[in-house]
Amino acid sequence: MEEAPRGMEIVTRYFSDFTPEQDRQFRILEGIYQEWNAQINVISRKDIGSLYEKHVLHSLSIAAVFEFRPGTQVIDIGTGGGFPGIPLAIFFPETRFQLVDSIAKKLKVVDAVADALSLKNVCTEHIRAEEIKGRKFDVAISRAVAPLKDLWHWARPLLKPQNLESGDLVGLPIASGLICLKGGDLALEISDSATRPKLYEIYDLFPEESFREKYILQVPYERSAKK
Secondary structure, three states: OOOOOOOOHHHHOOOOOOOHHHHHHHHHHHHHHHHHHOOOOOOOOOOHHHHHHHHHHHHHHHHHHOEOOOOOEEEEEOOOOOOOHHHHHHHOOOOEEEEEEOOHHHHHHHHHHHHHOOOOOEEEEEOOHHHOOOOOEOEEEEEOOOOHHHHHHHHHHHEOOOOOOOOOOOOOOEOOEEEEEEEOOOHHHHHHHOOOOEEEEHHHHOOOHHHOOEEEEEEOHHHHHOO
């Protein structure tokens, strides 16, 4: 059996066109998170050794399915330690990412990571998504934060209606609506949400054992708004 790649190698197994700056940023992530995680636990102790597989590559599964246009405004709801927002901000340097969380100490880590990476397209805010007023975003992203019903309730008032079905030269659909990372049997959760999300199986993108029964769900704003 082929030995599973460790560290950054598991990311470059699936993504090979990083710029030198992106490569540098991804490669120093582990050391930054290990240092901060020793002070403020934002990643479980059992997962910190699998940062690139279980957190970075997991976050980048969204980039394997969707294209984020330059200038797009994205909100990461309940970003925690900065996932999926930080890896996506590295991958899409011309897209603006607003990372929000209700726990201030987690955002302290995110701010430190963004500063160490010299990420100019990331800002954070200590606030609950449902408390945000008077602002609109093109896309909402989230990772293992809450049931889909709650996520959609929080995200929908923050989204701009869009009708983007095709991508650019890379051939991927343009990111829009709510895009979230979830796992397990989602049938009841989807039914309770009264939405009809598009479902993408991450194992089909990255055939690693840790991604079995892990999914990307997209709820396009315009489709649900017409219901």
